[in-house]
Amino acid sequence: MIKNNKQCVLKIIKVLEKDLGQVKCALNFSTPFELLTAVILSAQCRDERVNKITENLFKRYKNISDYANADISEFENYIKSAGFFRNKAKNIIKSAKLIIDMHNGAVPHAMEELLKLPGVARKTANVVLGNAFGKAAGIAVDTHVIRIANLLKLTKYDDPVKIEKDLMKIVPKEYWIKFSFYIQVLGRRICKARNPNHEICALNKICPSAHIAN
Numbered sequence: 001m002i003k004n005n006k007q008c009v010l011k012i013i014k015v016l017e018k019d020l021g022q023v024k025c026a027l028n029f030s031t032p033f034e035l036l037t038a039v040i041l042s043a044q045c046r047d048e049r050v051n052k053i054t055e056n057l058f059k060r061y062k063n064i065s066d067y068a069n070a071d072i073s074e075f076e077n078y079i080k081s082a083g084f085f086r087n088k089a090k091n092i093i094k095s096a097k098l099i100i101d102m103h104n105g106a107v108p109h110a111m112e113e114l115l116k117l118p119g120v121a122r123k124t125a126n127v128v129l130g131n132a133f134g135k136a137a138g139i140a141v142d143t144h145v146i147r148i149a150n151l152l153k154l155t156k157y158d159d160p161v162k163i164e165k166d167l168m169k170i171v172p173k174e175y176w177i178k179f180s181f182y183i184q185v186l187g188r189r190i191c192k193a194r195n196p197n198h199e200i201c202a203l204n205k206i207c208p209s210a211h212i213a214n
């Protein structure tokens with residue numbers, strides 16, 4: 001039975017580390033702003049689809065000025081299949097303008113500055129800080145982390161901010177970036193929302209929800 005303490009979380013991490021091997025950000029990017037764009041696009045949209053969209057988008061818009069000066073209708077057409085494309089286009093273009101005005105065109109490295117950008121909440125900021133700058137400011141909490149952290153009884157909350165606070169108390173800081181990746185990969189491959197495959201899950205000996213019927 002998992003207890004809510006650092007030792008048990010470390011065990012979960014070690015088991016997943018051994019079982020899943022190397023994990024990394026599933027979104028393709030080559031600059032911090034491209035990552036920011038990809039994460040904004042990924043809200044309610046699968047990473048594979050985002051990567052398809054950004055393959056063309058990043059060819060058309062090469063630097064942050066291209067984004068800031070983008071024609072909104074043309075930009076929307078590029079990202080239409082991401083869903084909520086009007087808001088996403090507005091937020092990406094506005095973020096580019098703000099970053100140029102406030103940060104000389106460089107994506108800020110600080111959580112509080114990232115949170116001032118439109119469309120950027122803690123999850124997006126954590127992904128950007130962790131993957132573009134190698135900075136562990138917090139733990140990125142997405143739908144997989146929300147669901148699986150609850151199944152593992154690492155939290156009792158549904159709210160991502162509260163879940164992140166719970167996780168930051170028990171996950172060792174050196175794993176804050178990787179922890180989300182492990183849980184996301186587990187969620188995609190094995191612990192699926194509709195059909196968690198407890199039988200083949202590497203955590204089934206220590207997960208308190210392993211008894212839930214398949």
Ligand code: SF4
Pocket residue numbers: 148151152190191192196197198201202203204207208209210
């Ligand atoms: S044992 Fe089942 S519920 Fe627990 S993490 Fe694995 S698949 Fe999910």
